[in-house]
Amino acid sequence: MEHRQFIWTLSLAVSLFSGGGAAGAAEPTTFNKDVLPILQRNCQACHRPGQIAPMSLLSYENARPWAKAIKQKVITRQMPPWNADPTVGKFSNDSSLQQMEIDLIAAWVDQGAIEGDAKDRPALVAWPDGGWQVQPDHIVKGPETKVPASAKNNVIEWFRVAMPSGLDKDTWVSSIEVKPSEPAVTHHICVHLMPHNEDVKYGERYWNEVIRDDRGVELPRKKGETAQQNLDARPALRDASEGEACYLPGLQSLMDYRPKGAAKLIPAGTDIVFSLHYTPNGKEVVDRPVVGFTIAKQEPARRYVSLTVRGPQDAENFAIPAGEANWKAPHGEAVLDQDVEIVWLSPHMHLRGKSMLFQVIYPDGRKQDLLNVPRYDFNWQLGYELAAPVKVPKGSKIITTAYFDNSVNNKFNPDPKQTVYYGGMVWEEMSSGFVGMLVDKHVKAGQVFVRAAQAGAHASE
Ligand code: HEC
Known part of the structure; x- marks a missing residue:
C-alpha cells in the first residue's frame, strides 16, 4: 500500500470510529430502543392486563408513570422476582436482569425517561387474549364459588370439586394453565386429574371439617396422623392425582411441556378435580376459575x-x-x-x-x-x-x-x-x-x- 493512502485510510477509520463513539455517548437512552426490549423479555409476562402484577408495562404510556419505581425495583433486584441461588443450576425461565440491563434502565430514568424514536421500537409481543399465557385449545370451566366478605378466623377450609374434562378420547396435553377470576381472594387453585368413578358428583364440594382452636389453628395431630386437610381420604376423590398445575401467590400457573417435546396423557373419561382455597378479603366475590390445555398434535x-x-x-x-x-x-x-x-x-x-x-x-x-x-x-x-x-x-x-x-x-x-x-x-x-x-x-x-x-x-x- 502506498504510504499516503495508508495514512488517509487510517485517519478515516479513526475519525469514523471516534465520531461514531462520540455520537453514541451523546445519544440518550430511550424507551423504544433500550428499555422496551427488556420489558418484553423480562417483565410483560406478569405486567400486562389480566396477569398477577398491578400495572401493565406494555407501552410507553403504561410504563412512564412508573419510571422511578421501575428503577428502584430493578437496582435492588426485587424485580423481576427470582429467588434461586445463582451458583446452583441454570434455569431457562430465569428472568433476572444482567447488570448491563439494570444500568440501561437506570440511565433511561436518570436521563428523563424519554420515549425516543418510533422507528427504534421493536414489534409488540403477540400475547394471547383473555389473560392466558398460552392460548389454549381446550378450556374446562371450574366451579363458581361465592367467597364471603369475611369468615370466622378468616378460615374457609380447602375443598375440592370434580368437573368433567370434556375430553372424550385419550388426549396428550402439552400444557396446562389455571386462571382464577378473583386472584385477590385466591390462596391456591390446583387442578388434579382423576379417572371417573361412580361415586363422584360433579360440582359438589368435598371437604373435611378440621378441628381448630379459637385462633383458627388446626389442633396438633398425633404421631402417625397426617394433616386433617389431606383430602385424599374422601372416597369419591380417592384416585385424584397430585396437583398438575397450581395458581399460587406469585406463581404463574402455566405448566408447559412443549419446549421439552413432552406431554401428559389424559385418558378418555378423566375428570378434572379443582382444589380450591380462598381467603376472604372484605368484599364478597364470585370466583370462576378456568383451566386451559394445549393439545399435542402427535404422540410425544x-x-x-x-x-x-x-x-x-x-x-x-x-x-x-x-x-x-x-x-x-x-x-x-x-x-x-x-x-x-x-x-x-x-x-x-x-x-x-x-x-x-x-x-x-x-x-x-x-x-x-x-x-x-x-x-x-x-x-x-x-x-x-x-x-x-x-x-x-x-x-x-x-x-x-x-x-x-x-x-x-x-x-x-x-x-x-x-x-x-x-x-x-x-x-x-x-x-x-x-x-x-x-x-x-x-x-x-x-x-x-x-x-x-x-x-x-x-x-x-
Ligand atoms: C413473575 C411475575 C413478575 C415479573 C416477571 C415482573 N413483575 Fe413486577 N410485579 C409483579 C407483582 C405481582 C407485583 C406487585 C407485588 C409487589 O409489588 O411485590 C409487581 C410489582 C412491581 C413494581 C412495583 C409497583 C408498585 O405498586 O409500586 C414495579 C415497579 C415492577 N413490578 C416492575 C417490574 C419490572 C421492571 C419487571 C421486569 C424487569 C418486572 N416487574 C417483572 C410481578 C412481576
Missing part, C-alpha cells in the same frame, strides 16, 4: 410426570418451636424406580418458610445440588425450569432440605409465640418439593418412585 416421545417430595407431617416430627429462627424440618425424600430427567422444581412452604434445597443422591453416593432457594418468599412461589434436564438413573434419591424461621425477625411471621404444626392454612406450615420429570412415554406415574420410610412422596401422570 416422553411423558411428563409430577412428583411431590415430602417429609413426615405428624406433630411429633413436624413441630416448629416458638421463636426458633432456623428450624430444620425432617427431610423429604423420594427414591426413583425409573430412569428420569428432572426438568422443573418448585418449593412450597408458608409464611415461616426460610429456605429449601433440592438435591439428588445417585446410586454411587454422589450428591448433586439441583436448586437452592436461600431466601424463600411465600409471596413469590416460583417454578424453576432447568435449562438442561438432569438425567437421574433408577435407584437415585431426590432429597429436600427445608428450614423455617418462627422468630420475631421473620417479618412475615404472624405469631412467633406459637409452636407451628403442619397444616393447610398460611399460619400453619407445609414443606413440599414439587418436581417435574420426563420419563419414557410407556412409564406410568405410579411406577416412577418407591416410597421411602419416614418420608412421603406421591407421583401422578
Whole structure:
C-alpha cells in the first residue's frame, strides 16, 4: 500500500470510529430502543392486563408513570422476582436482569425517561387474549364459588370439586394453565386429574371439617396422623392425582411441556378435580376459575410426570418451636424406580418458610445440588425450569432440605409465640418439593418412585 493512502485510510477509520463513539455517548437512552426490549423479555409476562402484577408495562404510556419505581425495583433486584441461588443450576425461565440491563434502565430514568424514536421500537409481543399465557385449545370451566366478605378466623377450609374434562378420547396435553377470576381472594387453585368413578358428583364440594382452636389453628395431630386437610381420604376423590398445575401467590400457573417435546396423557373419561382455597378479603366475590390445555398434535416421545417430595407431617416430627429462627424440618425424600430427567422444581412452604434445597443422591453416593432457594418468599412461589434436564438413573434419591424461621425477625411471621404444626392454612406450615420429570412415554406415574420410610412422596401422570 502506498504510504499516503495508508495514512488517509487510517485517519478515516479513526475519525469514523471516534465520531461514531462520540455520537453514541451523546445519544440518550430511550424507551423504544433500550428499555422496551427488556420489558418484553423480562417483565410483560406478569405486567400486562389480566396477569398477577398491578400495572401493565406494555407501552410507553403504561410504563412512564412508573419510571422511578421501575428503577428502584430493578437496582435492588426485587424485580423481576427470582429467588434461586445463582451458583446452583441454570434455569431457562430465569428472568433476572444482567447488570448491563439494570444500568440501561437506570440511565433511561436518570436521563428523563424519554420515549425516543418510533422507528427504534421493536414489534409488540403477540400475547394471547383473555389473560392466558398460552392460548389454549381446550378450556374446562371450574366451579363458581361465592367467597364471603369475611369468615370466622378468616378460615374457609380447602375443598375440592370434580368437573368433567370434556375430553372424550385419550388426549396428550402439552400444557396446562389455571386462571382464577378473583386472584385477590385466591390462596391456591390446583387442578388434579382423576379417572371417573361412580361415586363422584360433579360440582359438589368435598371437604373435611378440621378441628381448630379459637385462633383458627388446626389442633396438633398425633404421631402417625397426617394433616386433617389431606383430602385424599374422601372416597369419591380417592384416585385424584397430585396437583398438575397450581395458581399460587406469585406463581404463574402455566405448566408447559412443549419446549421439552413432552406431554401428559389424559385418558378418555378423566375428570378434572379443582382444589380450591380462598381467603376472604372484605368484599364478597364470585370466583370462576378456568383451566386451559394445549393439545399435542402427535404422540410425544416422553411423558411428563409430577412428583411431590415430602417429609413426615405428624406433630411429633413436624413441630416448629416458638421463636426458633432456623428450624430444620425432617427431610423429604423420594427414591426413583425409573430412569428420569428432572426438568422443573418448585418449593412450597408458608409464611415461616426460610429456605429449601433440592438435591439428588445417585446410586454411587454422589450428591448433586439441583436448586437452592436461600431466601424463600411465600409471596413469590416460583417454578424453576432447568435449562438442561438432569438425567437421574433408577435407584437415585431426590432429597429436600427445608428450614423455617418462627422468630420475631421473620417479618412475615404472624405469631412467633406459637409452636407451628403442619397444616393447610398460611399460619400453619407445609414443606413440599414439587418436581417435574420426563420419563419414557410407556412409564406410568405410579411406577416412577418407591416410597421411602419416614418420608412421603406421591407421583401422578
Ligand atoms: C413473575 C411475575 C413478575 C415479573 C416477571 C415482573 N413483575 Fe413486577 N410485579 C409483579 C407483582 C405481582 C407485583 C406487585 C407485588 C409487589 O409489588 O411485590 C409487581 C410489582 C412491581 C413494581 C412495583 C409497583 C408498585 O405498586 O409500586 C414495579 C415497579 C415492577 N413490578 C416492575 C417490574 C419490572 C421492571 C419487571 C421486569 C424487569 C418486572 N416487574 C417483572 C410481578 C412481576
